[in-house]
Amino acid sequence: MTHAIDTSIYSAVTDAIRGEAQRILSEGQVSAVVGYAAARRKGSAQPIVINQADDAAKLIFTPACVNNLAVYLTKAKKEIPKTGKIGIVVKGCDLKALVGLMGESQLKRENLYLIGIPCAGVLASTIQPDKELTHDSIASKCRECDVHLPTGCDFLPSQQPGTPELEKRYAAEIARLETMTPAERWKYWKEQFSKCIKCYACRQVCPFCFCEQCLCDRNKPQMVETTPRPAGNFAWHVVRAMHLAGRCAGCAECERVCPMDIPLNLLNRKMAKELKELFEHEAGLEVNEKGPLASFSEKDDQSFIK
Amino acid sequence: MSRIGVFVCHCGENISRTVDVERVAAEVGTMPGVAFATDYKYMCSDPGQGLLKKAIQEQKLSHIVVAACSPRMHEKTFRKAAESAGLNPFLCEIANIREHCSWVHENREEATAKAVEIVGMMVERVKKNRVLPTITVPVTKRSLVIGGGIAGIQAALDIADAGHDVVLVEREPSIGGHMAQLSETFPTLDCSQCIMTPKMVDVVNHPKIKLYTYAEVEHVEGYIGNFQITIRKKARSVDEDKCTGCGLCMEKCPVRKIPNQFDCNLGLRPAIYVPFPQAVPNTPVIDREHCIKFKTGKCGLCQKICGPGAVDYEQEDTLIIEPVGAIVVATGFDLYSITEKPKGSSIKGYGEFGHGKIPDVIDGMTFERLASASGPTGGKILRPSDGQEPKQIVFIQCVGSRAREKGISYCSKICCMYTAKHTMLYKHKVHDGQAYVFFMDARVPGKSYDEFWRRAIEDEEAVYIRGMVSRLYQKGNKIVVMGSDISVGVQVEIEADMVVLATAVQPRTGADSLAQKLGISYDHYHFYSEAHAKLRPVECATAGIYLAGTCQGPKDIPDTVSQASAAAAKVMTLFAKDKLEREPIVAKVKEAGCVACFYCKKVCPYGAVEEKEIRDRQGNLIKVVAYVNPGVCGGCGTCQATCPSKSVELDGYTDEQIVAMIEAL
Numbered sequence: 001m002t003h004a005i006d007t008s009i010y011s012a013v014t015d016a017i018r019g020e021a022q023r024i025l026s027e028g029q030v031s032a033v034v035g036y037a038a039a040r041r042k043g044s045a046q047p048i049v050i051n052q053a054d055d056a057a058k059l060i061f062t063p064a065c066v067n068n069l070a071v072y073l074t075k076a077k078k079e080i081p082k083t084g085k086i087g088i089v090v091k092g093c094d095l096k097a098l099v100g101l102m103g104e105s106q107l108k109r110e111n112l113y114l115i116g117i118p119c120a121g122v123l124a125s126t127i128q129p130d131k132e133l134t135h136d137s138i139a140s141k142c143r144e145c146d147v148h149l150p151t152g153c154d155f156l157p158s159q160q161p162g163t164p165e166l167e168k169r170y171a172a173e174i175a176r177l178e179t180m181t182p183a184e185r186w187k188y189w190k191e192q193f194s195k196c197i198k199c200y201a202c203r204q205v206c207p208f209c210f211c212e213q214c215l216c217d218r219n220k221p222q223m224v225e226t227t228p229r230p231a232g233n234f235a236w237h238v239v240r241a242m243h244l245a246g247r248c249a250g251c252a253e254c255e256r257v258c259p260m261d262i263p264l265n266l267l268n269r270k271m272a273k274e275l276k277e278l279f280e281h282e283a284g285l286e287v288n289e290k291g292p293l294a295s296f297s298e299k300d301d302q303s304f305i306k
Numbered sequence: 307m308s309r310i311g312v313f314v315c316h317c318g319e320n321i322s323r324t325v326d327v328e329r330v331a332a333e334v335g336t337m338p339g340v341a342f343a344t345d346y347k348y349m350c351s352d353p354g355q356g357l358l359k360k361a362i363q364e365q366k367l368s369h370i371v372v373a374a375c376s377p378r379m380h381e382k383t384f385r386k387a388a389e390s391a392g393l394n395p396f397l398c399e400i401a402n403i404r405e406h407c408s409w410v411h412e413n414r415e416e417a418t419a420k421a422v423e424i425v426g427m428m429v430e431r432v433k434k435n436r437v438l439p440t441i442t443v444p445v446t447k448r449s450l451v452i453g454g455g456i457a458g459i460q461a462a463l464d465i466a467d468a469g470h471d472v473v474l475v476e477r478e479p480s481i482g483g484h485m486a487q488l489s490e491t492f493p494t495l496d497c498s499q500c501i502m503t504p505k506m507v508d509v510v511n512h513p514k515i516k517l518y519t520y521a522e523v524e525h526v527e528g529y530i531g532n533f534q535i536t537i538r539k540k541a542r543s544v545d546e547d548k549c550t551g552c553g554l555c556m557e558k559c560p561v562r563k564i565p566n567q568f569d570c571n572l573g574l575r576p577a578i579y580v581p582f583p584q585a586v587p588n589t590p591v592i593d594r595e596h597c598i599k600f601k602t603g604k605c606g607l608c609q610k611i612c613g614p615g616a617v618d619y620e621q622e623d624t625l626i627i628e629p630v631g632a633i634v635v636a637t638g639f640d641l642y643s644i645t646e647k648p649k650g651s652s653i654k655g656y657g658e659f660g661h662g663k664i665p666d667v668i669d670g671m672t673f674e675r676l677a678s679a680s681g682p683t684g685g686k687i688l689r690p691s692d693g694q695e696p697k698q699i700v701f702i703q704c705v706g707s708r709a710r711e712k713g714i715s716y717c718s719k720i721c722c723m724y725t726a727k728h729t730m731l732y733k734h735k736v737h738d739g740q741a742y743v744f745f746m747d748a749r750v751p752g753k754s755y756d757e758f759w760r761r762a763i764e765d766e767e768a769v770y771i772r773g774m775v776s777r778l779y780q781k782g783n784k785i786v787v788m789g790s791d792i793s794v795g796v797q798v799e800i801e802a803d804m805v806v807l808a809t810a811v812q813p814r815t816g817a818d819s820l821a822q823k824l825g826i827s828y829d830h831y832h833f834y835s836e837a838h839a840k841l842r843p844v845e846c847a848t849a850g851i852y853l854a855g856t857c858q859g860p861k862d863i864p865d866t867v868s869q870a871s872a873a874a875a876k877v878m879t880l881f882a883k884d885k886l887e888r889e890p891i892v893a894k895v896k897e898a899g900c901v902a903c904f905y906c907k908k909v910c911p912y913g914a915v916e917e918k919e920i921r922d923r924q925g926n927l928i929k930v931v932a933y934v935n936p937g938v939c940g941g942c943g944t945c946q947a948t949c950p951s952k953s954v955e956l957d958g959y960t961d962e963q964i965v966a967m968i969e970a971l
Contacts, residue, residue: 213951
């Protein structure tokens with residue numbers, strides 16, 4: 001028996017964001033709004049960029065609005081932020097990514113109009129987009145969410161999402177991995193990474209993979225083998241995990257888009273846990289000018305120096 | 307096509323003893339791109355360098371690899387030789403087959419194979435080397451001296467006398483340091499104040515010296531020739547420009563019972579005070595912790611009484627930025643404290659000597675204050691407990707020093723001499739008194755030093771007992787000292803009126819954090835490290851920073867003054883040129899890949915990274931990228947390691963070069 005999660009507020013939230021988008025577009029406060037619209041299949045949703053006030057009625061918010069829209073402000077649509085101040089619909093998890101991008105000089109707060117979402121959670125998979133949001137169908141990231149209500153937004157609908165206490169799957173999985181011996185862990189990840197087909201969907205969808213020339217694509221010298229062989233796969237995923245350490249806030253888009261079901265966000269969460277334990281650093285809703293890996297403190301753990 | 311020349315050095319026998327150098331040359335000679343390979347007994351010698359120059363010209367070599375000792379030793383030598391033969395110096399690389407190979411291996415076969423690989427790596431690397439032009443940077447001909455003790459004073463005066471501006475920063479309200487606290491100095495017994503104070507006055511009157519007292523170095527940026535120093539001038543609460551030094555405020559201050567640290571807490575001082583009467587500058591400072599005005603908001607007597615209106619309770623710390631070209635570090639020492647050591651400290655205290663709780667067991671500096679004419683007793687040797695003149699006095703040497711089990715294994719160098727001096731001062735002041743000294747060895751080398759020590763024993767009747775003290779304890783108004791005399795093999799017990807412990811010289815507390823600000827290295831005791839123990843004893847490994855005095859290790863006054871003058875001479879050598887030639891090992895940004903995350907800017911310790919706008923011909927902004935100022939870049943490569951897209955590279959250490967080396971293995 002699976003318990004349903006109350007998403008009744010989503011229709012009111014949809015109305016609120018439509019009204020706000022209509023207002024800011026017609027008043028000329030922003031040149032465009034990035035949000036979600038209904039897609040062709042019943043119940044499905046897709047990202048949309050609107051620049052006419054009339055199109056505000058297209059905006060929706062449903063459990064199928066899984067995408068992290070932050071990616072539309074960096075590499076994917078570089079021209080969007082150039083058009084002036086942009087409105088963007090953000091769930092709490094997406095907002096963390098935006099905040100991270102602000103700390104890395106990719107975005108400026110004053111160029112954004114943040115429309116926050118009171119979010120009870122989204123679906124783990126959009127294969128059946130009209131599926132009811134239940135204790136089973138909810139995304140793993142939503143099970144441990146601490147930002148159902150994003151803070152610091154320019155606009156936030158007043159609805160309060162219901163947030164039932166759910167079993168934390170990442171935390172449980174990390175605990176399981178931590179009990180393994182290094183050899184067992186190595187074996188586990190080797191198996192996971194051996195599945196990788198190097199489609200780089202994880203890179204495309206990640207808001208933090210904003211480099212124009214990924215170092216993994218460089219060939220003079222070649223840093224990472226590009227063919228999907230175990231050694232190159234391992235190198236790619238280790239580079240990815242290291243580059244996200246202290247930056248990734250867990251939107252879990254990489255894991256969602258991976259066609260081979262590699263638990264990518266599990267690795268990201270483990271790295272985040274390490275960073276918290278070692279440097280008391282957490283990627284959150286406050287802009288960090290200097291991440292833990294770009295700064296030195298006398299309190300830093302130096303036990304590795306032997 | 308490259309024509310690489312490889313020169314394998316025997317280093318006398320240092321390399322050839324373990325490595326078959328002829329075979330290395332022969333094997334390397336067959337590597338692709340190597341046009342010439344040879345070996346020679348001493349490549350760094352004049353004929354060795356001649357061989358290299360001749361080969362460059364005759365063989366038309368495009369790159370060279372010298373397989374020899376560490377590049378720290380002779381990279382400059384060989385690059386210079388290559389340059390004089392018409393090759394860009396950065397087309398010359400060193401393969402270290404001495405420290406990395408012959409010195410650490412014994413098996414000749416394996417060592418030879420490893421040497422071939424090391425040279426092979428450098429051959430592949432040098433193929434990717436590019437011609438790098440030398441960078442010249444201007445030199446700011448001003449010097450910072452940190453610390454206003456005798457070392458800092460001497461260095462500042464020497465540099466200033468040579469015509470260069472000096473910024474002298476002293477943490478305490480007055481310059482003078484430990485030497486100002488001393489009574490008389492060995493080996494001539496001249497009064498410390500008498501020889502010190504004229505120098506202090508010279509400093510304050512010197513037109514080339516800018517003196518900041520009650521100030522600390524807050525932040526250091528830049529590099530040799532071009533440092534930017536942020537100095538925190540602590541709030542003195544007295545305006546130095548207005549104060550005439552009349553001392554009325556100190557007379558009227560109602561708080562009078564604060565232990566005077568300058569007198570080792572024997573005397574008392576008011577809350578507004580100068581540390582000692584001869585202080586330079588003669589401007590008082592308000593001790594805000596004890597001042598009634600700061601504690602309760604009432605009083606304000608000193609402000610009312612001050613004629614020129616110099617007292618300013620509102621004064622705040624100020625930050626001053628001073629550009630300098632060189633830094634002399636002369637921060638001095640702390641004396642080992644005889645009190646109980648905190649738990650977990652690697653240095654253990656002396657419970658057997660009462661942990662400083664027996665009032666008449668004092669340290670050497672306290673004795674100096676008792677013997678000083680300007681001290682709390684006016685130069686009379688009196689016991690702190692009851693003010694009586696001690697008739698039997700015991701001196702114990704090596705307290706803290708040379709006691710590995712207590713945490714310090716070094717010798718503090720000055721104690722043998724100052725204890726001998728103390729016995730003399732005591733005898734001069736208490737004619738019927740008797741001094742005993744427990745000692746391990748007498749370490750008294752130096753001009754007139756042994757004679758001085760002999761004089762203490764032969765003329766001044768100090769009794770020297772070779773052996774250590776196991777325990778001392780209070781018994782009535784006496785202190786019972788139990789020790790051994792190992793020269794005759796008996797236990798000794800002396801009922802003393804006072805005991806003086808010759809405590810160790812230790813680095814300043816916080817010496818490590820200053821070193822981290824300056825980017826200089828220090829040993830595990832936190833004494834600052836010189837670049838070379840024998841050949842570069844006053845320079846730090848960090849260019850443009852020099853050491854003077856006890857911050858580098860225990861020293862007496864003559865040694866300190868010599869080192870301070872030596873450091874000053876080094877500064878003058880630097881200032882003799884208008885421009886410095888810098889190695890062009892600097893980072894460069896590949897603008898196409900840069901995504902302007904500015905992690906490089908965040909991690910750069912030199913502040914060399916700037917933001918640069920790229921615009922098209924119409925002036926439209928295309929993108930913002932990072933730019934490394936080559937004059938400021940220190941070539942550390944931190945940006946290269948941090949850049950997520952590998953869009954910044956250090957010239958001479960590019961990824962291509964490093965990967966070429968790895969692939970050669």
